[in-house]
Amino acid sequence: MKKMGRLVLGVSGVLTLWGSAWAGDAERLLMATTTSTEATGFLDALAPKVKEVLNIDLQWVATGTGKALELGKRCDADLLLVHAPDVEEAYVQQGYGINRRRLMFNDFVVVGPSEDPARVKNCSIEEAMRRIAGSGAPFVSRGDASGTHVKEKELWRAAGFGNEFAYPGYIETGQGQMATLDIAAQRRAYALTDRATFIKFGQDPSRAASLRVLVEGGEVLINRYSLITVRPEKCPKVRAAAAEKFTDWMVGPQGQAFIEAFRVGGKAVFFPDAQGPQ
Amino acid sequence: MGFLVDAFLKAIHLILRGDPATYSALATTVYVSTVSLAASLLMGIPAGFLLGYVSFPGRRMLRTLVDTLLSLPTVLIGLLVYGLLTRRGPLGRFELLFTVHAIVIGQALLALPIVTALTASAVEALDGRLRVTLLSLGAGPVRRFATSLREARYGVLAAAVTAYGRVLTEVGIAIMVGGNIKWHTRTLTTAIALETNKGDFAAGIALGAILLLLASGVNAILYGLRKRA
Numbered sequence A: 001m002k003k004m005g006r007l008v009l010g011v012s013g014v015l016t017l018w019g020s021a022w023a024g025d026a027e028r029l030l031m032a033t034t035t036s037t038e039a040t041g042f043l044d045a046l047a048p049k050v051k052e053v054l055n056i057d058l059q060w061v062a063t064g065t066g067k068a069l070e071l072g073k074r075c076d077a078d079l080l081l082v083h084a085p086d087v088e089e090a091y092v093q094q095g096y097g098i099n100r101r102r103l104m105f106n107d108f109v110v111v112g113p114s115e116d117p118a119r120v121k122n123c124s125i126e127e128a129m130r131r132i133a134g135s136g137a138p139f140v141s142r143g144d145a146s147g148t149h150v151k152e153k154e155l156w157r158a159a160g161f162g163n164e165f166a167y168p169g170y171i172e173t174g175q176g177q178m179a180t181l182d183i184a185a186q187r188r189a190y191a192l193t194d195r196a197t198f199i200k201f202g203q204d205p206s207r208a209a210s211l212r213v214l215v216e217g218g219e220v221l222i223n224r225y226s227l228i229t230v231r232p233e234k235c236p237k238v239r240a241a242a243a244e245k246f247t248d249w250m251v252g253p254q255g256q257a258f259i260e261a262f263r264v265g266g267k268a269v270f271f272p273d274a275q276g277p278q
Numbered sequence B: 001m002g003f004l005v006d007a008f009l010k011a012i013h014l015i016l017r018g019d020p021a022t023y024s025a026l027a028t029t030v031y032v033s034t035v036s037l038a039a040s041l042l043m044g045i046p047a048g049f050l051l052g053y054v055s056f057p058g059r060r061m062l063r064t065l066v067d068t069l070l071s072l073p074t075v076l077i078g079l080l081v082y083g084l085l086t087r088r089g090p091l092g093r094f095e096l097l098f099t100v101h102a103i104v105i106g107q108a109l110l111a112l113p114i115v116t117a118l119t120a121s122a123v124e125a126l127d128g129r130l131r132v133t134l135l136s137l138g139a140g141p142v143r144r145f146a147t148s149l150r151e152a153r154y155g156v157l158a159a160a161v162t163a164y165g166r167v168l169t170e171v172g173i174a175i176m177v178g179g180n181i182k183w184h185t186r187t188l189t190t191a192i193a194l195e196t197n198k199g200d201f202a203a204g205i206a207l208g209a210i211l212l213l214l215a216s217g218v219n220a221i222l223y224g225l226r227k228r229a
Helices: A002-023 A035-039 A042-054 A065-073 A085-093 A125-135 A147-158 A177-187 A195-201 A240-251 A253-261 B002-017 B020-053 B059-069 B074-085 B100-124 B128-136 B141-151 B153-169 B172-178 B188-198 B201-228
Strands: A027-033 A056-062 A079-082 A097-112 A139-141 A170-172 A190-194 A212-215 A222-230
Touching: A027 A065, A027 A240, A035 A042, A035 A056, A035 A177, A035 A195, A035 B188, A042 A056, A042 A240, A042 A253, A056 A240, A065 A079, A065 A085, A065 A147, A079 A240, A085 A097, A085 A147, A085 A222, A097 A177, A097 A195, A097 A240, A097 A253, A125 A147, A125 A212, A139 A177, A147 A190, A147 A222, A177 A190, A177 A195, A177 B188, A190 A195, A222 A240, A240 A253, B002 B201, B020 B059, B020 B100, B020 B141, B020 B153, B020 B188, B020 B201, B059 B100, B074 B100, B074 B172, B100 B153, B100 B172, B128 B141, B141 B153, B153 B201, B172 B188, B188 B201
Parallel strands: A027 A056, A027 A079, A139 A170, A139 A190
Antiparallel strands: A079 A222, A097 A190, A097 A212, A097 A222
């Protein structure tokens, strides 16, 4: 019996050691974020650096911006990295978030088949949206309240279409950006995408030929990513100190330099944005 | 075709090179599926036995209910467990959301109706004379339970194998309440979903091959058990 007890003690001791080695003594920080930061490998590259410099164990749940904000509202994350400025402002105003800081940007582009049936190449974005809908050409939407979907609806509105927008060629995938691009390629359809995911998409040569960037440029297509800390007054368990430490570092020179240096297949996909007007 | 060959080579590479992220996902998968299966067996075998062996009012209805629960979609279980475990939910203070424990709870709920229904079927299919014989020999309830269960062991084993296959391959629960967090709650299936999102289909299929390898290993062990039983 004594032997048995010792065995149990030994095994549990080893397990505890293993457990603590696994978790480390770093402080855990749970971020809810959007699919593009994960699919590009950005967070995979960032996490070890954050561990080394800040001793923070950065963990993340990647989903659309809409669900990320919802996770924040329900106190299920400490920090949000999202990209839908209008929705974010409302979120902070409703008292769910604090310390919203601009972090980085890239841009949205309209992609489509190279034969360009709606003839949108080099059009303004408003004109392009009107031509796509007018020609009835297929358009693939995320349809998932993600940052890109929010932007897409904004673009339809700006082009003079209503809120409840749909036409026969319009399909909603309800999936991440990469899956949506794949569907666009298969259906020879147009789609709105963030450039980072599109660069990643184009790394596979068999798919690179299927979709082209047709409309780009202009302030309206800028895609801004921000950090928001979940408000501790609403959610007492939030690791606010770690979130603040992380946010300060990310918007500081080192974090911004890290963003600038990050590459996907030799191309920059995110650009530092913390220095501009907040 | 080249695509599949690529994937196969990648699978071998991931295993042999000892890719730590793959092994972490593999370990998480083994852990959550084993613990959730054990929990569902512990509850499901007695429940299934009662359902198949004892007659009581409302038994038919209960049986139909359990059969209906066999069609519970994993995303719905995920959503229900999320509602329970969110910090704003009734069990929020235990802070289980986005941990392996959350996945275990969800997968146990997924496996429970399978174990219960298949155990009940196995017990119902027993030779009716067994019960009469046991009664006439004066066996007590515990003895009758043990002996009947022993006679139904192949059916119960089949229930366990089926339930294991289900929890091993599900992705809806793991992604919703586990969160697919690297090194922590990423399982093989959520890793496949992620590789697909990244557009790395070959890596996704490679992980799928590893999952199948794991399943065949488990089934080989269970088959060995069956031969000895």
